[in-house]
Amino acid sequence: MLFPVAGIEVHPLVPPAVAFIISFFTSMSGLSGAFLLLPFQMSVLGYTPPSVSATNQLFNIIAIPSGVLRYMREGRMVWPLTWAVVAGTLPGVLIGAIIRVTYLPNTADFKLFVGGVLLYIGGRLLKSILTARHCKANLEAAPQLLGQTKTLEFSLKRISYSFQNETYSASTLGIFFLTFVVGIVGGIYGIGGGAIIAPFFITFFGLPVYTVAGACLMGTFVTSIAGVGIYQLLAFIYPTQVIAPDYLLGILFGVGGVGGMYLGALCQKYVPATTLKILLTIFILFTAGKYTLGYFF
Template sequence: MLFSTAGIEVAIWVPPLVAFCISFFTSMGGVSGAFLLLPFQISFLGYTNPSVSATNQLFNIVATPGGVYRYWKEGRMVWPLAWTVVLGTLPGVFIGAFIRVTYLPDPAAFKLFASAVLLYIGLRMVKSLVSPPAQKNGTTAGAPGIRHADTHCTITDVRFSLSRIGYTYAGERYEVSFRGIALLSFIVGIVGGVYGIGGGAIIAPFLVTFFGLPVHAIAGACLLGTFMTSIAGVAFYQALAPFYPGMSVAPDWLLGILFGLGGLAGMYFGARCQKHVPARAIKWMLAGVILFTAGKYAADFFLS
């Protein structure tokens, strides 16, 4: 089947199948899977136009509600954290989309940028797993401090102020700086706007490694943030399109929706299965895939 905006031809069943497989695993870590879907589109489908970023965000819009709904239904959604991520990320998304179209339209330069982003994320995750920081209760952020049975717990005693966000999960109290989360979200929004991933793939590792929050309790907030910022991203790319008539900027709607439908099912079942998978296994899985993708991008750039 020919997708005219993307300028590629692929069987109609391939996009939803690939998206389902990716999203099933990545949604367990609060990540939509867009950061892996983009390399697939660029390297395997040959979709290198700037509109690939917008198409990737369209995938997020269709796919993430499945995971968000499941985490909300199971009582594992930290709403103050989710809305802080959304409000912090939104301004950055617009800046990132402008940078992508204006300064990084060349596929080679974009691959180098994407490689650097993914390499940093992956190394941060590996560092937290190999040398996890100590927490106040004597457990460690990267170790399986949450017992397997505790992953069935819900989030309780959520508190919010302009200085702190706090909640209780699995018998432990977690508190983070509101300003710190907001600033991180803004920076993530810029990078996510360029890359077309909504920011979840970046902010989830930071919340786990830098802020020491449990992966089972932040996944829902990260996916909701990805959903909201992706709406803004797609709208902005679509608005920019008339100003760049000689460049493919707006998303390929049919391709993005096909990816999204597969991702919708994958995220729902991934979120449903997450509580049965140890946090440490989820982190290693994400770190391995991220570093592999970063290495491939770097190799493509330096060998081209």
Template sequence: MYFPVADINVHPMVPPLVAFAVSFFTSMGGVSGAFMLLPFQVSVLGYSSPSVSATNQLFNIVAIPGGIYRFIREQRMLWPLAWAVVIGTLPGVFIGAWVRVKWLPDPKNFKFFAGIVLLYLGYRLVLDVLKGSKGKGMAANEGNRPSVGQAEFSMSTISFEFDQDSYSVSTLKIYLLCFIVGIIGGIYGIGGGSIIAPFMVAIFGLPVYTVAGAALMGTFATSIAGVAFYSFLARYYPGVSVAPDIGLGLLFGLGGLAGIYMGARCQKYFAPRTIKMVLCFCVLFVAGKYILNFFF
């Protein structure tokens, strides 16, 4: 099947199947799957124009609602953190989209920078896994489903209770982190919240069960803004493929919708350490690929 905007030929079953497999595992840690689908599109499908970023964000819009629904239904959506992620990442997403089209149609140098950042993040996650911090797994008891309780938001602090423990994080630090990550997400089309979850787990020490839903919500909201802004920029760059490939994005999105829903549903059966290991793999895989592509 030929996709004119992407200018590629691919069997129509390949995008949804790949998206389902990737999204099932990554969604457990709050990563939509777009994080891994970008290298797949660039390296396997040969789709590397700026519009691949917009197509990846279109995938998020279609794929994420199922996962959000599961987190809300099971009362595991940390709303103060979710809104903080949305507010913090939106400005960064707009800046990132503009930088991608204007300055980085071939983002080799920025991929190297992003690879270094992600490599450090992966290193932090690996150390956390090797420490053997198992946490309170919910897999052993299907009936044990802790929910977020007494969540509070202020200009200085976001605090909440989860599984009989209290957590607190600086609101300003969340905004700053989300703004920076939003720029990266806007450039590569992985959504502002796509790489928020690993940072919050590794740096702020927040439980992955609560971070996942907030990160997905942030990714969904910022992806809508990203697709709209890329489509707007397409009017001013007629010689460059900027707007998303609707057909390809929908196929990826449909597979991701099923994968994220199942991943969010099955998350409670996996120990936190297992989910962190999945995040480690995702982060280190992309980091290694970006760094190697800079030299070869």
């Protein structure tokens, strides 16, 4: 099947199948799946113009709601954390999209930039696993004992909530500025920003992965809507570049992501938190390696 915008030809069942497999595993760690779909599209399908970032975000819009719905039903959505993520990443994604089209249209340059950031994040997460700094968040509680989150404080100064008889808190302004910077990277990459935020929440703020996954997915969903709109607008401003998303390809990816995202969110509570952190680290380092080494070889 020919996808004219992307300029590629592939069997129509391949995109949803790949998206299903990727989303099933990544959604357990608060990732939408777009995190790994981008290197798949670029390295396997040969889809490299800036519009690949917009197509990734279109996938997010279709696939993420099923996973978020599952977290909401189980009472594991930390809404104050979610709104802080959205508030910070939205302006960042706008800036990131402009940088991607204006200053990083070259595929190799933007791979190297994002690869360096991901390598740093993955290194921090790997270090936290090896040193077991967050042992409280890694208690291997029985899946059926996982409780709901409860908001204790939500102000401009601090966000605080309880989970499994433990209290977790973080600076609201700290989260906002962090998500703003990460949103810029997410806008360049085409993942909305929420995916990159998850390891920061785990390593720097000491928040349990069981509670940040839903917030990151919801943040990615909202910012992806804005991201697709921004890239579509930029397509009119830069008519000589392929910037607007490939809607047909994005929808096919999204269809597969819906099933994978929902099942991943459903199965997350049956997987130990340490295992989820290891999976997240592998995803990050794998992508960082692909991007960084690809620049030199």
